[in-house]
Amino acid sequence: MSMKVTTRIVDHVAILDLSGRITLGEGSVQLRDAIRDLVAQGQKNILLNLSEVNYIDSSGIGELVSAFTSVKNQGGQLKLLNLTKKVHDLLQITKLYTVFDVRDDEAHAVESFQK
Amino acid sequence: MPDSTVNKVSMTLDSTLDSVDRGEAVAEQQAAIAGIGEDERYHVSMAVREALVNAVMHGNAYDPAKKVKLSFENDGAALVIRISDEGEGIDQDKLPDPLEPANILRGSGRGIFLIRSFMDEVQFRKLGPGTELTLIKRLPSPPRRA
Numbered sequence: 001m002s003m004k005v006t007t008r009i010v011d012h013v014a015i016l017d018l019s020g021r022i023t024l025g026e027g028s029v030q031l032r033d034a035i036r037d038l039v040a041q042g043q044k045n046i047l048l049n050l051s052e053v054n055y056i057d058s059s060g061i062g063e064l065v066s067a068f069t070s071v072k073n074q075g076g077q078l079k080l081l082n083l084t085k086k087v088h089d090l091l092q093i094t095k096l097y098t099v100f101d102v103r104d105d106e107a108h109a110v111e112s113f114q115k
Numbered sequence: 116m117p118d119s120t121v122n123k124v125s126m127t128l129d130s131t132l133d134s135v136d137r138g139e140a141v142a143e144q145q146a147a148i149a150g151i152g153e154d155e156r157y158h159v160s161m162a163v164r165e166a167l168v169n170a171v172m173h174g175n176a177y178d179p180a181k182k183v184k185l186s187f188e189n190d191g192a193a194l195v196i197r198i199s200d201e202g203e204g205i206d207q208d209k210l211p212d213p214l215e216p217a218n219i220l221r222g223s224g225r226g227i228f229l230i231r232s233f234m235d236e237v238q239f240r241k242l243g244p245g246t247e248l249t250l251i252k253r254l255p256s257p258p259r260r261a
Contacts, residue, residue: 025132058225066222
């Protein structure tokens with residue numbers, strides 16, 4: 001199953017609802033393109049909703065890290081929302097859980113971004 | 116088609132991403148046949164996926180003339196998985212530690228680390244040419260009969 005990306009804007013935050021697998025190839029490229037387009041539009045607050053992402057491989061993790069760095073370098077913030085257990089465990093193993101700002105409530109997550 | 120016997124399944128794959136998906140699916144299937152629980156099956160199939168990505172992308176560099184070999188052997192005590200490529204080979208001692216602060220924000224370099232995290236034992240062997248990875252997952256002991 002490939003990945004689907006839906007983008008919606010809530011207040012001043014772009015929320016990307018991702019579903020499926022973020023793996024080497026199509027999934028990673030879709031995520032990279034979506035982030036690149038948002039950054040190009042000047043969107044600096046990005047929230048990745050991963051509640052429907054059931055699988056990420058090392059390439060997908062690398063893509064999340066690259067997205068985080070790329071948004072941060074543009075003066076923005078990228079946060080994660082609603083991790084599944086598998087993704088949570090992967091971020092723990094790779095010590096990235098504390099690098100990312102991980103949220104489990106969308107409204108609070110949106111409020112947490114700087115206006 | 117996989118060439119299967121009672122305890123061993125082996126296959127030769129093209130150096131493509133489709134092969135990675137196919138090998139991952141077979142790993143999931145073989146782990147289930149070996150009696151490995153759902154969480155551990157996910158670990159096994161992801162370790163195989165990561166090893167296949169390395170073989171296809173870094174080892175064989177998507178070269179259509181080069182193949183990847185994948186085999187599963189179950190002796191009742193462990194599921195032994197071998198993945199080999201025909202590439203230049205890697206020096207495992209020179210792989211950067213992805214947990215080091217200097218590497219934590221790198222966009223790549225976590226594949227071998229995840230393989231080691233998910234399997235009970237990982238061995239590297241240099242071939243001429245290529246690299247063979249052996250991934251071992253010990254199997255749960257069958258319940259003793261009274």
